[in-house]
Amino acid sequence: MLSQQELKQQAADAALQFVDEVAAPDVVIGVGTGSTADLFIDGLAAYQGRIRGAVASSERSAARLASHGIEVFDLNDVAWMPIYVDGADEIDDHLHMIKGGGGALTREKIVASVAEKFICIADESKLVEHMGTFPLPIEVIPMAREAVARIVRLLGGTPNLRAGFTTDNGNMILDVKGMRITEPQGLEKVLNDIPGIVTNGLFALRGADVALLATQSGVRRLDKPRHA
Numbered sequence: 342m343l344s345q346q347e348l349k350q351q352a353a354d355a356a357l358q359f360v361d362e363v364a365a366p367d368v369v370i371g372v373g374t375g376s377t378a379d380l381f382i383d384g385l386a387a388y389q390g391r392i393r394g395a396v397a398s399s400e401r402s403a404a405r406l407a408s409h410g411i412e413v414f415d416l417n418d419v420a421w422m423p424i425y426v427d428g429a430d431e432i433d434d435h436l437h438m439i440k441g442g443g444g445a446l447t448r449e450k451i452v453a454s455v456a457e458k459f460i461c462i463a464d465e466s467k468l469v470e471h472m473g474t475f476p477l478p479i480e481v482i483p484m485a486r487e488a489v490a491r492i493v494r495l496l497g498g499t500p501n502l503r504a505g506f507t508t509d510n511g512n513m514i515l516d517v518k519g520m521r522i523t524e525p526q527g528l529e530k531v532l533n534d535i536p537g538i539v540t541n542g543l544f545a546l547r548g549a550d551v552a553l554l555a556t557q558s559g560v561r562r563l564d565k566p567r568h569a
């Protein structure tokens with residue numbers, strides 16, 4: 342029986358095949374944040390010299406990339422990336438996701454938006470029928486914390502401030518329990534419209550294109566359904 346850590350390693354290793362496909366001296370790839378993304382970054386060390394470098398979705402990932410000798414680029418200097426590789430807290434079979442367990446959701450959404458293909462790497466425990474068991478992270482501007490929390494309560498959620506945590510952007514995270522996520526794309530838009538919310542952790546308007554989900558019997562690949 343493989344441990345969760347071994348499963349994450351398998352998913353991370355599987356994503357390296359996508360790096361093989363796009364590797365070229367002028368290619369920059371997008372890199373996510375979290376324990377699974379960390380394993381992918383470690384694997385990327387072998388690509389030093391075969392790719393130009395990477396854009397990181399957090400200070401943490403940037404430091405890890407740099408520690409492996411991978412050049413880290415400012416997104417402002419990169420117009421396009423063939424792939425963005427990142428983990429998820431939950432993913433459904435439409436490849437919609439909840440992300441932000443590590444608090445990096447805003448930069449993740451931004452970096453992913455510049456990539457052609459979003460490749461989600463995770464162990465199979467992240468695959469769910471309906472999202473929402475994992476509390477939905479929402480990054481808020483500090484002065485809007487209570488104003489946003491009141492609206493979120495009206496929407497049926499129970500927000501909890503992530504204590505002692507500040508995002509790389511200097512903001513706060515509300516972790517929201519109890520949201521009914523029946524229409525992830527609609528809810529993502531509704532939350533985007535609330536003043537003070539920088540980003541919400543639903544990645545449904547732009548979900549993943551490919552999911553590599555490690556199971557006890559190998560890595561299962563899911564592709565985004567055409568209508569999602």
Ligand SMILES: O=C[C@H](O)[C@H](O)[C@H](O)COP(=O)(O)O
Pocket residue numbers: 373374375376377378427428429430439440441442443444445446449
């Ligand atoms: O902010 C963190 C990210 O959205 C991560 O991708 C997510 O939390 C999954 O992390 P992990 O691979 O550690 O489960």
